Amino acid sequence: MQIERIAQWLQRMPRSGITQLECTLGQATLRVLLPSAAVPSARATTTVCANGFGIFHPLHPLQPQLGARIGRPVQAGEALGFIEVCGILTALPAPAAGTVTALCAAAGQSVQYGQALVQLESGA
Structure with a gap:
């Protein structure tokens, strides 16, 4: 998985309301959890x-x-x-x-x- 692609997803998370992201490649797993305050209110x-x-x-x-x-x-x-x-x-x-x-x-x-x-x- 390309690091640029992960960076794009991370930037979109707060705007889209997504609070969790998990990526697995082989045996490596990256898990990102945003606090609810990081997600802007509608x-x-x-x-x-x-x-x-x-x-x-x-x-x-x-x-x-x-x-x-x-x-x-x-x-x-x-x-x-x-x-x-x-x-x-x-x-x-x-x-x-x-x-x-x-x-x-x-x-x-x-x-x-x-x-x-x-x-x-x-x-x-």
Whole structure:
């Protein structure tokens, strides 16, 4: 067995969730056990899309503590931004608890129904 091949497997172990690897060649056996902390936890990424058309506001114009900021943790149902139509703001609710990882539209940008606006990451 080539050492390069074993090195590739060892690099892939933490990313794939594999915690044990055993290779036998003749009478020699190599056994690798990773502690569970070495395996990253599963994460789910959700893209939240516009629930209508209008002007996207990641933060509420009068209450800037409401809305999406990168790195901000949110609970299910919290506003991730607002879509303005004829001066009326409609909240864009978070479908699940998570952390805002990206804004896909700029503040003041015209958006259409179904357009990606915010990305959330949640631990599984």
